Amino acid sequence: MSYITKSPWVxxxxxxxxxxxxxxxxxxxxxxxxxxxxxxxxTGNPKHADVFLITGGINEQSRAVVKNTYDQMPDPxxxxxxxxxxxxxxxxxxxxxxxxxxxxxxxxxxxxxxxxARPESIIDGVVRALGILEEKRAKMAENGGDKK
Amino acid sequence: MSNRIVVPFGPxxxxxxxxxHLDLVLEDERVVEAIPTIxxxxxxxxxxxxxxxxxxxxxxxxxxxxxxxxTHSVTYCxxxxxxxxxxxxxxxxxxxxxxxxxxxxxxHLLWLGLTADAMGFENLxxxxxxLREEILDDMEATTGGRVIQGSSKxxxxxxxxxxxxxxxxxxxxxxxxxxLEESNRIFTHDxxxxxxxRGLGVLTKEEAWDLGAVGPVARGSGCDMDVRSSGYSAYxxxxxxxxxxxxxxxxDRCLVRSQEVLAAVDLVERxxxxxxxxxxxxxxxxxxDGECFAFTEQPRGECMHYVKANGxxxxxxxxxxxxxLTNIPPLVKxxxxxxxxxxxxxxxxxxxxxxCAER
Ligand code: SF4
Numbered sequence: 001m002s003y004i005t006k007s008p009w010v011x012x013x014x015x016x017x018x019x020x021x022x023x024x025x026x027x028x029x030x031x032x033x034x035x036x037x038x039x040x041x042x043t044g045n046p047k048h049a050d051v052f053l054i055t056g057g058i059n060e061q062s063r064a065v066v067k068n069t070y071d072q073m074p075d076p077x078x079x080x081x082x083x084x085x086x087x088x089x090x091x092x093x094x095x096x097x098x099x100x101x102x103x104x105x106x107x108x109x110x111x112x113x114x115x116x117a118r119p120e121s122i123i124d125g126v127v128r129a130l131g132i133l134e135e136k137r138a139k140m141a142e143n144g145g146d147k148k
Numbered sequence: 149m150s151n152r153i154v155v156p157f158g159p160x161x162x163x164x165x166x167x168x169h170l171d172l173v174l175e176d177e178r179v180v181e182a183i184p185t186i187x188x189x190x191x192x193x194x195x196x197x198x199x200x201x202x203x204x205x206x207x208x209x210x211x212x213x214x215x216x217x218x219t220h221s222v223t224y225c226x227x228x229x230x231x232x233x234x235x236x237x238x239x240x241x242x243x244x245x246x247x248x249x250x251x252x253x254x255x256h257l258l259w260l261g262l263t264a265d266a267m268g269f270e271n272l273x274x275x276x277x278x279l280r281e282e283i284l285d286d287m288e289a290t291t292g293g294r295v296i297q298g299s300s301k302x303x304x305x306x307x308x309x310x311x312x313x314x315x316x317x318x319x320x321x322x323x324x325x326x327x328l329e330e331s332n333r334i335f336t337h338d339x340x341x342x343x344x345x346r347g348l349g350v351l352t353k354e355e356a357w358d359l360g361a362v363g364p365v366a367r368g369s370g371c372d373m374d375v376r377s378s379g380y381s382a383y384x385x386x387x388x389x390x391x392x393x394x395x396x397x398x399x400d401r402c403l404v405r406s407q408e409v410l411a412a413v414d415l416v417e418r419x420x421x422x423x424x425x426x427x428x429x430x431x432x433x434x435x436x437d438g439e440c441f442a443f444t445e446q447p448r449g450e451c452m453h454y455v456k457a458n459g460x461x462x463x464x465x466x467x468x469x470x471x472x473l474t475n476i477p478p479l480v481k482x483x484x485x486x487x488x489x490x491x492x493x494x495x496x497x498x499x500x501x502x503x504c505a506e507r
Contacts, residue, residue: 014167016189019503020214020295023258030261030277062167062188065159091208094199097192116214116296 007039008130011049011073015066015102016092017056020116021083025053028126033119035126046072051129052079053122057089057098058105070106076136078109078129083117090115152180157491159188168502170495174488182483184476190506197463202228202436203302205463209453212468213504214295215258216446218251220453220504221300224466226380227442227455228302234432238382238424240304245382246317246419247287247297248444249412254283255447256405256412259499260335263402266492267344276331282324286317304429314420321413328409335406345398349482349494352396361478362471363449364408365498368401370394375445386418401497405447435461446471448499470504 014022028035029042043049046069058066070079081102084090089100102108109132112125153174159167167188173181196208209224210217222244229236261276284294290309291297299306309317335341351361356369366373367390374390376383391407393400437459443452449471456465475498482494 014189014502016191017503018211018214018217018296019189019501020211020217023214023295027277027281030281031274032278032281056189057191059188059190061190062159065167065188091211092191092193092196094196095192096195097190115211116294118294 007041008050008133009041009043009048010035010051010053010126011043011046011069012053013055013062013066013069015054015056015062015086015105016059016098017083017085019055021055021085021114024116024119025055025082025122028119028122033123035123038127038130040126046070047074049073050077050133051126052077052106053082053126054079054102055082055086056102057085057092057095057100058102059097059099063099063105066102066105076133076140078133078136079106080110080112080122080125080129081108082112082122082125084113084115087111087113151175155488157495168500170483170491172483172488172491177487177489179483179486179488179491182480184480186476186502186506188506189502193507194466194468197466199462201461202457202463203432205466206301207298209466210296210298210300212470212507213501215255215501216251216448216451216504217295218247218291218297218300219444219446219451220468221298222248222381223442223444223451223453224455225300225302226444227440227453228436228457230440230442231436231438231455231457232302232432232434234303234430236304236430237427239308239426240428242382242419242423243305243309243428244300245386246309246314246416247291247299248381249415249419250283250287252447253409253412254280254287255499256409257283259405259447259496260331260402260409263493263496264341266496267340269340272331272334272338272341279324279327279331282320286320289313290317301429303432304427306429308428311423314423318417318420321416325410325413328413332406332410335402341402342399344490344493345402345497347395348398348490349486349497350395350397351478351482353394355481356396356478359477359481360474361449362474363445363447363499364401364404365449365475365478367392368404368497369396373450375443375450378443380444382419383415385422386415388415398493398497405499435459436463446504448472448501448504449475451504468504468507470501470507472498472501472505475500476505
């Protein structure tokens with residue numbers, strides 16, 4: 001875990017899921033799984049967050065909220081799509097109100113499989129995302145702190 | 149006369165695991181009115197019955213919500229079974245009941261934790277969730293899933309629980325019972341908890357009745373209302389008694405849930421003691437034709453599934469009414485007149501499950 005240079009903060013949003021995965025995201029933060037041992041803190045403020053954990057296939061109404069939350073996060077940032085709903089729409093793929101996956105709205109860096117995604121896989125996804133976060137940060141530093 | 153201002157609460161908010169939006173109209177620190185907006189999780193899954201086989205649809209009905217998941221699948225199965233006149237074998241009914249009570253325990257412990265968190269009582273939050281993991285261990289060992297089980301099917305259940313495992317489950321519950329009692333004691337007597345919740349967000353018995361409150365919200369206001377009394381699945385044989393408390397405030401809604409966790413342990417123990425032998429499913433032949441309302445008591449209250457079928461493998465209509473939706477009018481009532489800083493706790497006491505409410 002040598003590549004973590006700072007304590008990454010996560011923000012979580014339920015983008016039209018069944019909330020099975022959301023509950024597992026929360027379970028990751030509690031004693032048995034304890035994401036906080038990696039220095040990860042759950043925040044409610046997008047401006048504080050580095051990692052965006054998002055579940056669900058996104059409907060018309062939550063689309064703007066997801067986009068807004070993502071835009072407010074400072075660079076560098078990574079998005080982790082949790083559960084098959086977030087990857088493709090999952091069992092709800094054919095529902096009339098589902099866009100079919102988070103990448104329809106914002107770019108996704110890591111997909112966590114499962115319905116519901118298990119806490120172990122979510123932690124694995126977040127740890128991978130931290131690696132990507134570090135790469136993005138290095139790239140930004142090369143460009144003198146700019147994104148591109 | 150002070151100025152009125154409107155403060156938006158949600159949809160993305162730290163205390164809310166799921167999005168709901170409230171416009172809070174304030175006069176200084178007091179809430180005078182709360183106007184809810186929903187629709188952030190609406191997926192439109194009821195319409196999927198037109199595309200899926202009615203037997204496969206059980207898995208989608210289960211994904212209405214990730215917490216009451218098992219109860220949703222059983223309610224849907226009950227509706228189809230009643231239309232088709234299927235007699236579910238007693239062993240399947242008992243095992244369904246056990247899993248439903250496990251769902252209740254994990255849901256209530258989850259809620260108790262979230263409420264403690266909303267009060268800033270971090271230690272109690274972690275404690276409740278640690279207990280919940282113990283319940284989920286047995287759930288996972290018997291069904292294979294932690295929050296989504298997929299173990300109910302039309303006509304019975306997919307998996308049996310072997311008798312020695314049932315014995316182990318009871319032993320495990322016996323072992324964690326003192327810790328559940330300790331947690332119940334903290335919620336009942338701790339000063340911080342009482343100070344934050346006693347007398348807050350009061351809903352009188354009449355209001356609860358008039359506004360259509362269900363579940364722990366109604367029972368915390370003294371209404372003796374619990375669908376389990378009707379004896380569906382195996383509840384009729386387990387001597388079930390609802391828990392009601394009189395004050396109608398946040399604390400009583402909280403204590404109803406906390407006591408129901410212990411009551412659920414009792415129900416599981418009784419169900420295991422009376423467990424009948426025999427098959428776990430009845431063969432399903434043909435397609436359903438007719439309509440039916442099925443009711444169950446979810447952790448959050450009364451849930452109704454309406455199913456209409458026309459003799460083909462796809463249903464014509466599936467309609468779900470979930471406890472959270474019925475509890476929103478009582479919530480709006482509770483919010484009027486409280487202080488802004490108390491809003492998160494009061495919102496949580498209806499145990500909002502938006503995934504259910506919007507489907
Ligand atoms: S992936 Fe499955 S468990 Fe997760 S939110 Fe979607 S339907 Fe629910």
